[in-house]
Amino acid sequence: MNQTTKVILFSAFCMNLAGFAVISFFAVYLSNTLYFSVVETGTVLSLIALTSSGLPLLTGGLGDKYGYKNLMGFGLLIRGTGFIILAMSESFYFVSCGAALIGVGSACYEPSSRAYFSSVKQEELKKRVFTYLNLSLNAGAIIGPLMGGVLLFVNPSYPFVISGIVFYILFVVQLLLVKRSDYTMSLRPSILVSVKHIAKNKKYILYCVAMIFFWFMFSQLTVSIPLHMYNLTSSESYVSLIITVNAITGLMVMIMIKQLFLKMNIYSLLTVGVLTMSFSLLMISLNSSPYWLLICIIVFTIGETFVLPSSDIAISEFTSGQFQGSYFGFFEISFAIGATLGNFTGTYLMKNFSNSMLPWIIFSSVGIINFVLLTILRRTSATSPVMKEEVV
Secondary structure (H helix, E strand, O other): OOHHHHHHHHHHHHHHHHHHHHHHHHHHHHHHHOOOOHHHHHHHHHHHHHHHHHOHHHHHHHHHHHOHHHHHHHHHHHHHHHHHHHHHOOOHHHHHHHHHHHHHHHHHHHHHHHHHHHOOOOHHHHHHHHHHHHHHHHHHHHHHHHHHHHHHHHOOOHHHHHHHHHHHHHHHHHHHHOOOOHHHHHOOOOHHHHHHHHHHOHHHHHHHHHHHHHHHHHHHHOOHHHHHHHHHHOOHHHHHHHHHHHHHHHHHHHHHHOOHHHHOOHHHHHHHHHHHHHHHHHHHOOOOOHHHHHHHHHHHHHHHHHHHHHHHHHHHHHHOOOOHHHHHHHHHHHHHHHHHHHHHHHHHHHHHOOOOOHHHHHHHHHHHHHHHHHHHHHHHHHHOOOOOOOOO
C-alpha cells in the first residue's frame, strides 16, 4: 500500500471525525442555539443533502477530466470554508450558504477519492483498500460525536471551527503527499463521453436501480429507528445510542470479516448483507423493548457492513478501469432517490402507524426486492462479463 493510499485513508478518518463532530448535533444547534424555525432548519439540512447527492455526476466527471487530486483538494477547501462560515454566522442566509458549501465540497471529494482507489491495478489490493476505507470511516464516526459533544458543551461554535481547520490541514497534507493519478494524467474525457459510456452499461444501470432499495432501507437508521426508539423511551439519550452502537458494531465486524472481502464473491456479500438488514428490520416488530431494538440495530449493522465496502468494490469492477469518477458520481443518484423516498416514507409511517407492525413489514419487503434484483444481477454477471469498451 503506497503513501498516497495511506494519506487518503487517514483523510477519510479525519473527515468523518470532523463531519460527525458537527452533523451529529447540527439539527439541535440550528433549533436550540440559533432558534431557527422548523422550515429554516429543514431547508439548511436539505441543502447539504441535495448538493452532496445531486452534484457528484458532474463533479465525478470533472475528476476524470482534470484529475482526482485536484477535485479532492478543491472539495476539502470548499467544505472547510463551509464549516468556518457556520462558525461565524447566525443569519439564516449565511448559514444556508455554509451548508451548501459543505455539500458541494463533499460532492467534489467523495467520487474522486473512491475513483482514486478504483484506479489501483491489483484487484486484491483494491479490495483491501476499500475494506480499510470502511474501517477508517467507522472509526471517525465513533470518535467524532464524542469530540463534538465536548466542544459543544464548551462553546457551540467550536465544533465548526475545529472541523474547518481539519479540512484545511488535510488540503495541505494531500497537496504535499498525494500523487496525481496516472489515469487522469493520460486521459481527459469529456463529461458527455463519460455519461454516454455509463448509459450503455446496462448491468451497471440495473445495479444502481437495485441499490435504490438498499438506500431506502439504509435511511431508516436515521429516520424510523430513532423515531421508534424515542417512542419507546421518550429519551434523547437512548436515541443517541443508535449511531454509537452502529459505528462501534460496524468497526468491530469489519475487523473480524475483512478477509472475506478478499475471498468471497462481491455479489454474495451484497445479497447476504441486504438479506440480513431486511431480517433485522422485521425483527424490530417482534418486541417493544429498547434493548431489543439495540440488538436489532446490531444485526442491521452487520448486514450494512457487508454491503457498503462491497458496493464500492462492485462499482470499481463495473468501471473496467475507465471513467471511475463518473461511475462513482452517477451512483450517488441511487442514494439521492432511495434516501429521499426512505426519509419521507419512514417519517409518514412512523407518524401514522407507530404502534403497528406495518412499517417494519414494508421496510423488510423493500429489502427483499433489493435482494431479488441483486440475485438476478449476480446470475447474469456469472454468464457474461461486465461490458468493456474502448475509450472514445
